[in-house]
Amino acid sequence: xxxxxxxxxxxxxxxxxxxxxxxxxxxxxxxxxxxxxxxxxxxxxxxxxxxxxxxxxxxxxxxxxxxxxxxxxxxxxxxxxxxxxxxxxxxxxxxxxxxxxxxxxxxxxxxxxxxxxxxxxxxxxxxxxxxxxxxxxxxxxxxxxxxxxxxxxxxxxxxxxxxxxxxxxxxxxxxxxxxxxxxxxxxxxx
Amino acid sequence: xxxxxxxxxxxxxxxxxxxxxxxxxxxxxxxxxxxxxxxxxxxxxxxxxxxxxxxxxxxxxxxxxxxxxxxxxxxxxxxxxxxxxxxxxxxxxxxxxxxxxxxxxxxxxxxxxxxxxxxxxxxxxxxxxxxxxxxxxxxxxxxxxxxxxxxxxxxxxxxxxxxxxxxxxxxxxxxxxxxxxxxxxxxxxx
Numbered sequence: 611x612x613x614x615x616x617x618x619x620x621x622x623x624x625x626x627x628x629x630x631x632x633x634x635x636x637x638x639x640x641x642x643x644x645x646x647x648x649x650x651x652x653x654x655x656x657x658x659x660x661x662x663x664x665x666x667x668x669x670x671x672x673x674x675x676x677x678x679x680x681x682x683x684x685x686x687x688x689x690x691x692x693x694x695x696x697x698x699x700x701x702x703x704x705x706x707x708x709x710x711x712x713x714x715x716x717x718x719x720x721x722x723x724x725x726x727x728x729x730x731x732x733x734x735x736x737x738x739x740x741x742x743x744x745x746x747x748x749x750x751x752x753x754x755x756x757x758x759x760x761x762x763x764x765x766x767x768x769x770x771x772x773x774x775x776x777x778x779x780x781x782x783x784x785x786x787x788x789x790x791x792x793x794x795x796x797x798x799x800x
Numbered sequence: 801x802x803x804x805x806x807x808x809x810x811x812x813x814x815x816x817x818x819x820x821x822x823x824x825x826x827x828x829x830x831x832x833x834x835x836x837x838x839x840x841x842x843x844x845x846x847x848x849x850x851x852x853x854x855x856x857x858x859x860x861x862x863x864x865x866x867x868x869x870x871x872x873x874x875x876x877x878x879x880x881x882x883x884x885x886x887x888x889x890x891x892x893x894x895x896x897x898x899x900x901x902x903x904x905x906x907x908x909x910x911x912x913x914x915x916x917x918x919x920x921x922x923x924x925x926x927x928x929x930x931x932x933x934x935x936x937x938x939x940x941x942x943x944x945x946x947x948x949x950x951x952x953x954x955x956x957x958x959x960x961x962x963x964x965x966x967x968x969x970x971x972x973x974x975x976x977x978x979x980x981x982x983x984x985x986x987x988x989x990x
Contacts, residue, residue, distance in 0.1 A: 631878065635933055644926070645925070646922075650900060651917075652918065655809075657901075658897045660893035674875065680870060685864065687862065693865070697893070697897040698836055698894065699836045702838035703850035705887075713842075726842070728840065732836075734835050737834055738829055741825055749975055751979070752976055752981050757984065774985065781940060784941075788982065788983050791977050793945045793977050794944065797961050798950045800952065
């Protein structure tokens with residue numbers, strides 16, 4: 611005897627709840643206002659540690675299921691101790707993870723079962739900028755970021771490419787990287 | 801008997817090597833061309849994992865002292881499984897860690913011993929953008945990012961504020977967030 615049941619979670623995405631969330635936001639747009647947070651502590655040299663715990667969303671304070679800490683340092687060739695990836699490397703994770711999450715959601719909504727999504731992200735940076743040796747003609751940050759994304763699933767090539775393109779169009783990290791975002795720095799001394 | 805020795809590593813920063821690095825770059829600017837990388841693998845739903853291993857710099861392929869992996873997921877309120885911080889939260893670590901590393905380096909060069917650097921980063925985001933419910937007038941990414949940075953050390957307030965300001969001026973992540981950075985996405989299917 612074979613029992614065939616429909617898989618309710620294409621790509622591990624609960625599409626019924628996803629649609630319910632969209633309906634809830636349509637009915638009450640204020641629940642879409644989120645604030646994410648990190649707290650960072652200097653450890654030694656160029657080594658620091660950030661902690662993620664709570665955030666604001668859906669009109670309430672929320673806590674992540676687990677507290678997460680991530681470290682950064684500079685590599686030894688830049689006179690750090692290389693205790694962790696550099697700050698700029700976390701931007702590369704951000705764009706890959708954002709595109710990939712969007713791809714899984716969009717594919718699920720479009721009924722496409724994915725079998726693989728992987729990517730390599732490369733960020734080119736000329737350190738003459740941050741070292742103050744460029745005379746001002748080299749920027750401090752990445753000159754360019756390149757994402758090479760591999761996608762496989764039960765759909766034709768055009769459909770798979772369309773899913774990636776829709777994820778790019780809706781990506782929060784892609785927007786922050788490619789467009790200006792205001793960053794205010796308030797300093798407290800003493 | 802008291803033996804007083806000069807501390808060769810203010811703030812844990814090896815300033816002699818830092819100056820030697822600057823001299824080396826001045827003599828051969830090509831060594832400042834770096835490429836940082838992350839590889840990302842989709843796990844399930846909106847959960848993915850990035851790995852940091854090698855990078856290019858100083859005209860050679862280099863490996864981090866340790867391989868680091870970081871995960872991202874969406875929170876449960878956004879129909880994820882909340883297995884890890886969201887992709888956008890890593891941008892907040894990036895700016896805090898970049899400013900803090902710069903502060904430690906610049907303070908060391910200026911002979912200021914720091915006793916504390918900590919920060920809280922808040923990023924405001926209206927998810928109407930990424931949910932496609934805004935009619936196009938809400939951006940996908942952060943509307944604004946606010947860094948509240950606490951700094952203590954053996955210098956007056958103006959000197960401490962000057963160190964933070966110089967770090968901001970030379971920060972790679974601050975540049976990427978506040979100015980446009982080109983992001984190319986190449987898709988490979990099948």
